[in-house]
Each structure stands twice: as structure tokens, then as C-alpha cells.
Amino acid sequence: MRVHQVVVGARAGDAITASALGGRDALRAHGPSEVFGLHVDPSIAGEVRALRDFPRDPVDLIVFHASIGEPEVQSFLLARPEPLALVYHNISPAEPYARFDPAFARLLAGGRAEIQALRPRVVLALADSPYNARELAGLGFADVRVLPLAVDVGRVARVAPEASTLHHLRAGIKGPVVLSVSQLLPHKRPDLTILAYHVLVTWLRPDAELVLVGAPVLPAYTASLQRLVSDLNLPGVWFAGAVDEARLAAFYRGADVFVSASAHEGFGLPMVEAMAAGVPVVATGCAAVPETAAGAGLVLPCDASPLLIAEAVDALLGSPGLRDGFRAAGLARAAAMDPAAAAAELVVQVESVLGRSAP
Numbered sequence: 178m179r180v181h182q183v184v185v186g187a188r189a190g191d192a193i194t195a196s197a198l199g200g201r202d203a204l205r206a207h208g209p210s211e212v213f214g215l216h217v218d219p220s221i222a223g224e225v226r227a228l229r230d231f232p233r234d235p236v237d238l239i240v241f242h243a244s245i246g247e248p249e250v251q252s253f254l255l256a257r258p259e260p261l262a263l264v265y266h267n268i269s270p271a272e273p274y275a276r277f278d279p280a281f282a283r284l285l286a287g288g289r290a291e292i293q294a295l296r297p298r299v300v301l302a303l304a305d306s307p308y309n310a311r312e313l314a315g316l317g318f319a320d321v322r323v324l325p326l327a328v329d330v331g332r333v334a335r336v337a338p339e340a341s342t343l344h345h346l347r348a349g350i351k352g353p354v355v356l357s358v359s360q361l362l363p364h365k366r367p368d369l370t371i372l373a374y375h376v377l378v379t380w381l382r383p384d385a386e387l388v389l390v391g392a393p394v395l396p397a398y399t400a401s402l403q404r405l406v407s408d409l410n411l412p413g414v415w416f417a418g419a420v421d422e423a424r425l426a427a428f429y430r431g432a433d434v435f436v437s438a439s440a441h442e443g444f445g446l447p448m449v450e451a452m453a454a455g456v457p458v459v460a461t462g463c464a465a466v467p468e469t470a471a472g473a474g475l476v477l478p479c480d481a482s483p484l485l486i487a488e489a490v491d492a493l494l495g496s497p498g499l500r501d502g503f504r505a506a507g508l509a510r511a512a513a514m515d516p517a518a519a520a521a522e523l524v525v526q527v528e529s530v531l532g533r534s535a536p
Contacts, residue, residue, distance in 0.1 A: 178208040179236040180527055183254070185247045187225040188218035190422070192328055192446040193242050193266050196305070196519075198224055199327030200240070203520035204527070209236075215250050228253060235259055237531055240523075241295070242266060244443075246288030254295060262301035262527065263292070264324065265313045267443025267465070273363035277398040292316060301530045303523075306444045308465035322526060326444060327519040330511050331453040338427035346431025352384025353494050356432035356456065358425070358447035359439065360391045361399050361416075366461075367391075368405060369438040373486035375409045381491040385413065390428055392419035429454035434490050437461065440479070445469045449514065452507030457500050459489045473510035475503060 182201060187194040197212045204210035215228045228250070239259045241250075244266040254261065268289055274282035293316055302318040304310035310321045346354055355374060359365040367389055374387040393399035393416070406414045417428065435451035437460040445466050448458055458474035460466050461481045470476050475489050493500050 178204075178238070178527070178531055180204050180208065180210050180238045180240060181231065181236055182210070182212045182240040182242065183228065183231075183250065184212065184214045184225070184242045185245055185250050186216040186218075187212070187214035187221050189220035190419075190425075191221075192326060192444070193244055194221060194225065195328045196326040197240075197242055199329075199516050199520040200523040203327075203517075203524050207524060207528075215247060238262055238300075238527060240264060240527070243288070243292055244268060246284040246286070246291050248287070248291075251291045251294070254298070260300040260530070261295060261298045262303065262530065263295065263299045263313075263318070265292070265302070265304045265309050265321075265443075267306075267309045267312065267441075268292075269362070269364045269441050273440075274395075277363060277395050277401075281395070289316060301526055303526060306465040307468055309443045324522055324526065325514065325519040326446065327516045327523065328446065328514075329516045330446065330449045330514050333422055333426050333450055334429060334454040336422045336426040338430045339421075339423040340427075342424050342427035343431050346388075346427065350386050350431075352386060353382060353433040354431055355385055355387045355434050355436055355490060356390065356428055356451070357388070357436050357438075358390045358428070358451070359437070361389070361393045361402060362395065363398055364439065364441045365391075366438040366440050367402055369440075369461075369483060369486070370436055371402065371405055371409070371411070371414060372483035373436070373438065373490070374414065375411060376483045376487035377490055378411070378413060381487060382494060385490075385494075386415065387411075387413060388415045388417055388428055388432070390417045390420055390425065426454075429456055432456045434459060434493050436486065436490060437466070438481075438486060439463060439466070442466050442469070448474065449511050453511035455504050455508060457493050457503040458507060459486065459493065461486070471510050473503065473506035 212225045213228045214225045240262040242264045271282040271285035302321045303324040313321045435456045435458045462476040463479040
């Protein structure tokens with residue numbers, strides 16, 4: 178069978194890209210299979226092909242990974258004759274983006290409408306979390322099936338950490354290290370993490386430092402975060418930017434607590450990566466986060482205040498027993514995610530709609 182996948186954007190370290198590539202490798206055991214993207218970062222160009230290179234001749238099925246609106250991809254899919262399998266990774270709310278990047282906000286706002294327009298062509302509806310499956314069903318899709326991400330969440334924990342970064346974290350910083358890993362985007366709420374850190378160092382842990390790892394995607398929003406840090410006089414905040422796997426491994430190894438204050442997650446991969454690295458997790462329980470944490474992190478109410486987040490971080494830092502308990506639970510949660518099984522399940526689902534079975 179010939180099954181190709183389509184993503185809007187692809188880059189190294191991206192969960193959707195990694196999952197699509199894992200599925201591709203499993204599909205290749207049954208026929209030709211490639212991943213195509215409209216926006217392909219040079220870091221992944223050898224693995225993901227440009228959408229313009231998609232074969233003209235029809236294939237058996239196109240698997241589309243939906244995470245944002247994109248009219249050009251939508252037009253491509255509507256013009257193709259093949260049936261579609263939709264993998265829904267959720268689309269972030271547009272409202273938080275309106276003041277920082279109106280064009281990006283419009284892409285987000287249009288995403289769900291584009292998905293609904295594709296519905297008559299979709300023969301297989303998949304979602305990477307139960308939360309996403311419920312949302313897809315709410316958009317009118319029937320028989321939505323949950324397909325876990327085909328991502329090795331423990332891979333970064335096995336990478337040799339970059340030596341100088343790890344040395345700085347362990348020897349150059351006297352107090353505890355609070356880590357957050359996500360793109361600097363409004364719905365990820367790094368501003369809330371910074372406010373919680375402000376409470377932490379003002380009242381509870383004056384020697385703590387905060388490391389924010391993630392690409393500064395929207396310049397206006399990144400500038401607002403930098404102003405916030407300056408206005409609050411927080412010299413212990415480190416904007417690390419986008420990092421390679423070796424530096425990311427060092428940050429996980431050197432962290433004492435991982436914090437996610439995100440207001441919207443379709444899954445929340447960095448949280449499970451932290452668990453795989455043995456870092457206890459504090460997270461606001463918005464969207465799919467409680468399902469993803471599965472009891473292995475200290476999950477707070479979705480509307481948790483900076484004070485409550487700071488107190489939760491302080492509780493983990495101050496209680497070895499509590500910290501060790503969440504560390505053990507996190508390691509078990511991460512170990513339960515099997516990328517090979519997820520990739521194999523994609524093949525099973527594809528075969529089910531194509532009326533074929535593995536040889």
C-alpha cells in the first residue's frame with residue numbers, strides 16, 4: 178500500500194514531526210511512504226520532503242496531521258483525489274495571539290473550519306489524546322480513535338548532556354533550578370511561569386533560578402516577556418532559546434523541578450520528557466494535561482495563581498519524600514509510552530480503512 182503523510186510544518190525536536198516519522202518507518206514495511214511538509218526546517222530537510230514534491234499520481238491514502246490552519250495545505254488536500262486519514266493534534270485558541278501576531282491568530286482561528294471542510298473526505302479520524310478525540314467528535318467526526326504519539330519520550334534522557342551547560346547548572350548555580358520547556362507562545366503561558374518564579378524568589382526560595390528553554394517564535398511576545406523580567410528585576414531568569422538535544426539533555430539533568438503553566442495542551446510532550454529524565458513535574462491542569470500526567474505529576478487547577486504554583490514548586494523542593502514519589506511515578510509514566518506500539522497501531526488503523534491486512 179502507498180500511504181503518505183502531510184504536516185503543515187516540520188522541524189527537529191517537534192513532537193508532531195517525530196510522530197509522523199515514526200509512523201512513516203512502520204508504514205514502509207508495507208509499501209512506499211514519505212512525510213511531506215509545507216514549511217520544512219533545514220534541520221529536518223533530509224527526512225521530510227517539500228509538499229511541492231508530492232507525487233502527482235494518486236496514492237492509496239493521505240494521512241494529514243492537523244495542528245493549525247493553513248490555506249495552502251487545505252487547497253492541496255481538497256484538490257487531491259485520495260481519501261484522507263486525519264490525525265488531530267489540537268489547534269491552540271486564537272485569542273491570546275491577536276495582539277502579538279494577527280496573521281498567526283487568523284491561521285489558528287481558521288484551522289477548525291478547515292478541518293470541518295475536510296470531513297466528507299475523511300475515512301479515518303485519529304487523535305493523539307482522549308481530550309483531542311472529544312474535541313474532534315465535537316466538530317462532527319464519528320468513530321474517533323485515540324492513537325498515541327509515536328515518539329520516544331526517553332530519547333533525550335539517554336543523550337549525553339552538553340558538558341559546559343550541565344557543569345554550570347550543577348556547580349555555577351547555588352540554588353535550585355526550575356525548568357520550563359516550550360516554545361515561547363502565549364498559550365504556553367511562560368508569563369505565568371515567570372510570575373510564579375517571582376513569588377518563589379521573593380518569599381520562598383530567593384536562591385532559585387528559572388530556565389526557559391524554547392524557541393522565541395513571536396518577536397513581540399518574546400519582547401513582552403523580557404520586559405516582564407526586567408520590570409520585576411529577576412536576574413535569575415535564563416532565556417535559553419531553542420537548543421539541540423545535548424543541551425536539552427543537560428537542562429533536564431540539571432533541573433530540580435519542571436514547571437508547565439500552559440493554558441492549552443493537546444498532549445504536552447515536554448512534561449513527559451521531563452518525567453523520563455527523572456525531573457518531578459508541576460503543571461496547571463488545563464486541557465489534556467491531567468490525562469497526560471496520569472497522576473505522575475503535581476497537577477494544579479487550570480486557573481492556578483502564581484502563588485499556588487510557587488507554593489507547589491516549594492513543596493517539591495522542600496520534601497525529599499514527595500519529590501522522590503513524583504520522580505518514580507514520572508519514570509513509570511514515561512516508560513509506559515511505547516513509540517513502536519503507537520507506530521504499529523497506525524498501520525493497523527490504515528489497513529482497517531483500506532481493507533488490507535499485514536502479510
